[in-house]
Amino acid sequence: MGEKAHNETILDIARLLPHTLKNFLTGLRLSIDELHDLLAEHNLQDHTDFQVSCSELGKGMERLNRLGGALRELFVIEELAPEPFDLGELLREQILPWFAEKHSDHFLEYTAGSAPATVLADKRGTELCLQHVLSNAVAGSSGNATVSLSVAAEENGTSRVVVTVTDRGSGIPGHIQERLFQPFVSGWPNGVGMGLFVTKEFMHRTGGEVQIESEPGKGTTARLFFPADGDAGKI
Ligand SMILES: Nc1ncnc2c1ncn2[C@@H]1O[C@H](COP(=O)(O)OP(=O)(O)OP(=O)(O)O)[C@@H](O)[C@H]1O
Ligand SMILES: [Mg+2]
Incomplete structure (x- = not known):
């Protein structure tokens, strides 16, 4: 098999995986629920060994679920449909409400330039990357710490628009920083290590970058x- 055909086969398998994983996890979840009911009928639901196994199984399932999600995201960034849109509007209308719901224990401080920040990018991929960077900022901070988010024209006058996310949390350990954008590199117990890899790939394919x-x-x-989408991006 030639290299191209070989790569295509791997991609075909990778495309099947999220769906297979999802079905498997749904089946497993149903079986566990049934087991719970059965044990409850016999007053055995508080059995410690069972509780511990369930908790470990739950963590494993959560990681597999996130791995499936990360693989699905890889296919989102393979099929980009760039369009001009106002990044400030996307932040206000999609990202701020998502943050308030998903990370309700953290405060997000948002600042934006007054004029529209029109960029040329795929909207869904942009949302995914912003969510990854913001979720990392939350995970790296202690409970209810403030995370800052801003959008502005790049200072050196190029026609780029920059979104900045700042946290005052733990910072990234040196050994992780060295391999930060590689897939499956995570410093967190339940991390999959795909968020920044996906973000780097997306920003590169968009003609931008992540620092x-x-x-x-x-x-x-x-x-x-x-x-920026032509001169319209200057804010
Ligand atoms: N803001 C941050 N503060 C502290 N550590 C961070 C921060 N952002 C990234 N990291 C470190 O970089 C690692 C890689 O981040 P990345 O988003 O790629 O993976 P993850 O968050 O571990 O898993 P995933 O995003 O796939 O669920 C993290 O596990 C963490 O160790
Ligand atoms: Mg992450």
Whole structure:
């Protein structure tokens, strides 16, 4: 088999995997629920060994679920449909409500330039990357710490729009920083290590880039640079 055909076969398998995983996990969840009911009927639901196994199984299932999600995201960023849109509007209308619901124990401080920040990018992929960077900022901060989000024209006058996410959390340990954008590199117990890999791939394919600066013990700043849609992007 030639290299191209070989790669296609791997991609075909990878495309099947999220669906197979989802079906498997749904089946497993139903079986566990039934087992719970059965044990409850016999007053055995509080059995410690069973509780521990369920908790371990739950963590494994959560990781597999996120792995399936990450694989699905890889296919989102393979089929990009760039269009001009106002990044400030996307932040206000999609990202701020998502953050308030998903991370209700953290406060998000948002600042934006007054004029529209029109960029040329795939909207769904943009949302995914912003969610990854914001979720990392939350995971790296202690409970109810403030995370900052801003959108502005890049300072050196290029026609790029930059979204900045800053946290004042733990910072990224040196050994993780070295391999930050590689797939499956995670410093967190339940992390899959795909968020920043997907973000880097997406930003690259969009004609932009992602930069991360971090100081252990002080916090982290992530910057996502998007190409402006012609002169309309100047804000
Ligand atoms: N803001 C941050 N503060 C502290 N550590 C961070 C921050 N952002 C990233 N990291 C470190 O970089 C690692 C890689 O991040 P990445 O988003 O790629 O994976 P993940 O969050 O572990 O898993 P996933 O995003 O796939 O669920 C994290 O596990 C964490 O160790
Ligand atoms: Mg992440």
